Amino acid sequence: MKVSSLLLGSVAGLISVSVARAAEEVTASDPTEYVKICDVYGSGYFHIPDTETCLRIGGYIRYDVGLGDVRSYDGARTTDVRTGEAQGTWRNNTRFTFKTWTRQETELGALKTYTENRVNFGNRNAYPGPDTPQNYGFNSGVKLTSAWIQLGGLRVGKGHSAFDTFTGYAGNVLNNALVPYGDFDTNVAQYYFDADNGFSALVSLEQGSGVVGTIDSHVPHVVFGVKQTQGWGAITSVIARDSNHDALAGKIRVDVNVTDDLSLFGMFGYGSIGVINDDPTNAIGAHGRGFYKTWSGNWAFWAGSTYTLDEKTSFNLQVSGGQFKNYGVAANVVYTLVAGFTATAEIDYGHYGNFGIGMVDPSNVNWTKADKKDCVGGILSFQRSF
Incomplete structure (x- = not known):
């Protein structure tokens, strides 16, 4: 033993x-080694190892189905290649969007970056789709939506124009440009001032984009904006000078928080024609629209609301119109199936008072590509955000 x-x-x-x-x-x-969380900047941020930089990654996958006459994806209805007649079609698009944010504190203020890239696959109505009569499905390639650097109030890089970002977009509907309210893609050099009492201001020097919108000299487009935000809502105004066409455009917007569940907005835009119509016969001319005054005629309006029915369901509405009797109505219901996954059902109506006028009055040309004066359509969308 x-x-x-x-x-x-x-x-x-x-x-x-x-x-x-x-x-x-x-x-x-x-x-x-464990990932260190950067909760000072909000949820989702973490330290990049061996640096003082905090990183967040995100994005979404979205699948859209468009039906009816209204252009749901920034394009025209398709054309039957056999007859040349316009026809309705099943329009669908799949989009993958990838985003990154970085934050770091420095002696000169917060150093920030933001990037957003999009890839689409869909038929000819998918953005950005070719203007061809065939209804082919295709990959549209990578679109650089945003890539900017910001130190304190100074921001440089690629983004959307301050003419739209400072006022905010025209409601929480998918087809919010039945009456357009401004162009978007541009390189910017801008300075943002925040007084910490609800008042803020911005000045932005911009390059523009496209054949008509890109600056053609050393003089940039310029945007000025001021905003006052309080508990009841906000009032915002912007004014922009289109250096290509020596034209001015401005918008004023009022947001009202009626209750915790209901918010309203109204926005009015006015723009001068300037020398936009110098050559109305030019096939790539502006025809009454510049980089900022993208609506037809001198004035246009947009108004809408968001009502939260419960923790999973919201209702959104937008109405819009302009001087040349172009009107739009868009309404949708957004339902959260599970956290991070939503379904949206939307119906759209467009009335084009300038239908068929085009070359009689170039400032009233039909840029919508609608083949009817009154159009009805809809979108069903599924989105997984992360």
């Missing part, structure tokens, strides 16, 4: 020594 006990004790001792040494070896050769 004594011999047996001695043998068992020796084996147990050897095992314990071996385990201890193995633990030491694992600890020394395979150190474990």
Whole structure:
């Protein structure tokens, strides 16, 4: 018994020594590093190892189905290649959007970056789709939506024009440009001032984009904006100078928080024609629209609301119109199936008072590509955000 006990004790001792040494070896050769959370900037941020920079990644996948006459994806209805007649079609698009945010505190203020890239696959109505009569499905390639650097109030890089971002977009509907309210893509050099009492202001030097909108000299487009925000809502105004066409455009917007569940907005835009119609016969001319005054005629309006029915369901509405009797109505219901996954059902109506006028009055040309004066359509959308 004594011999047996001695043998068992020796084996147990050897095992314990071996385990201890193995633990030491694992600890020394395979150190474990944990991701450090940056909750000071909000949820989702974490430290990039060995730096003071905090990173957040996100994005979404969205699948849209468009039906009816209204252009649901910034294009015309398709044309039957056999007859040349316009026809309705099943229009659908899948989009993947990838986003990144970085934040870091410096002696000159917060250093920030933001990037957003989009890839689409859909038929000819998918953005940005080719203007061809065939209804082919295609990949549209990578679209650089945003890529900017900001230090304190100074921001440089690619983004959307301050003419739209400072006032905010025209409601929470998918087809919110039945009456357009401004162009978007541009390189910017802008400065944002926040007084910490609800007042803010902005000045932005912009390049523009497209054949008509890109600056053609050393003089940039310029946008000025001021905003006052309080608990009841906000009032915002912007004015922009289109240096290509020596034209001015402005918008004023009022947001009202009626209750915790109901918010309203109204926005009015006015723009001068300037020299936009110098050459109305030019096929790529502006025809009464510049980079900022994208609506027909001198004035246009947009108004809408968002009502939260419950924690999973909201209702959104937008109405719009302009001087040349172009009108739009869009309404949708957004339902959250599970956290991060929503379904949106929307119906759209467009009335184009300038239908068929085009070359009689170039400032009233039909840029909507609608083939009817009154159009009805809809969109069903599924989006997974992360």
